[in-house]
Amino acid sequence: MFSSLKNLLAAGLSVPRGQAVRYSLGAALGIAVSGVLARILVEGQISFSPLLAAPIGASAVLVFALPASPLAQPRAVIGGNMLSAFVGVVCGILIPDPLLAAAVAVGVAIFVMSLLGCLHPPGGAIALSTALAASSPTPLGFDYPFVPVGLCSVLLVVAASLYGRATGHAYPRRVTQALSPHRTSDRPPGERFGFTRTDLDQVMAQYGELLDVNHDDLDALFRKVELQAHRRLHAAIPCADIMSRDVISLFAGESAEIALARLRAHDLRTAPVVDVRGRVLGLVRRAELLAGGVRPVGQLVAPETYVVGLHTPIEAILPVLSSGAVHEALVVDEDRVLKGIITQTDLLAVLYRAHVVEAVVSAKAA
Structure with a gap:
């Protein structure tokens, strides 16, 4: 009672x-x-x-x-x-x-x-x-x-x-459906593993009660919970530990023709652009350089550059690089001086290594 x-x-x-x-x-x-x-x-x-x-x-x-x-x-x-x-x-x-x-x-x-x-x-x-x-x-x-x-x-x-x-609090509620970066019927890369929308709908149906929450909001909330749990259960790995340090960078004042030759020499499709002090201005790709002619590289910088700090945990950049919107993260210090670069390949290697280590530890514990 x-x-x-x-x-x-x-x-x-x-x-x-x-x-x-x-x-x-x-x-x-x-x-x-x-x-x-x-x-x-x-x-x-x-x-x-x-x-x-x-x-x-x-x-x-x-x-x-x-x-x-x-x-x-x-x-x-x-x-x-x-x-x-x-x-x-x-x-x-x-x-x-x-x-x-x-x-x-x-x-x-x-x-x-x-x-x-x-x-x-x-x-x-x-x-x-x-x-x-x-x-x-x-x-x-x-x-x-x-x-x-x-x-x-x-x-x-x-x-x-x-x-x-x-x-700053939107009303009515606007539910934006995440789409594939290539406009195909596939779900975004970050949503293909783990629970699916079908799983969520089935659990809601089994619950048997009407919940005062939108299914899309639940989906987004649970995915953030997954990421938060991963951060808690695994030691945070800073970007500085996995970045490539010997970065081929281009100077803002050099011509597109010379920069294109350097990219070809190193078999690169993209390179960061820096000023005379080594501070990041952005990224430039082969396509821009091919069309640039004798124009300076600084005028061809792509605006969608993704920049992170040395101590940023890799869990924070996982959703961004896995979304397909960007393919690399430039790592900078407090003065925005370029210190390294992390690509999608670097992340895959780290995740694979972590998976192997977990498998070995689990086997020993058993």
Whole structure:
């Protein structure tokens, strides 16, 4: 009994103070702006009270405090609230008993929202209050789902979007699907090993409960957990330990023709470009040099150069080099002076060596 009571009294979601202030301020501004604009749009013909339906406050909690939740996305907020209001009006008209009308309205609203992919918890409150209002001296009509519910929902979403941009927290949630760097149907290299999206979907199906989180967010979160666990379980290897130190570099002032000859002499496709003090300016590739003619190398530097420090752990550069976006990392000191270079081949060699060592240690332990 005491264990059950303890579970009931367990602490809920803990929010840092800074975030709590941001959420609270955003919700207050969102409600105020929505109410003022709604009154302006209806030319002051309706008082503040009906325009600010109570469940809109619950919607504000979701869109400002839980902006990444599927329940807080615009489709859920606008669609869920309007559909629930419509269901409440219909149930209030068709069912004479207010209590029965409210109960049916809530159940039907949840079913309809789930069916149409716009489940929104405040929708249940809207359905209930709308159905109960049917027995009042001033019952709500079929305009209620549009004004104030629909209007305030739209204005609240717009306010949340603007506030999110102003504070650096995007709303609505934008899920970007990772694509192959070569625009093929393959998943990115970093997502081909370990768990797959199919594994995640199967586990979610076995869980048997609806979780208030997007599957794509879970996928990204778990992959970061994998990387963090790898860093914790394995000693951090700094880039300085695996980099190539005898680097063939090009000077910014030499001509593309001479630089191309040097690359060919060393069978290289890419080389870093440095200034007279050895500081990295960027990378240059054969293609740029072939088209450069007598132009200085400094004018042909590729802007997408990836630069890391001597003490940067290799786990930090693994996702970048495995993505295919870049093929090498230039290692520099505090003054950005070139000290070495790490290629995808260097990383493969280190990972293979680590795998062999782990296999040997495991065999000895057995």
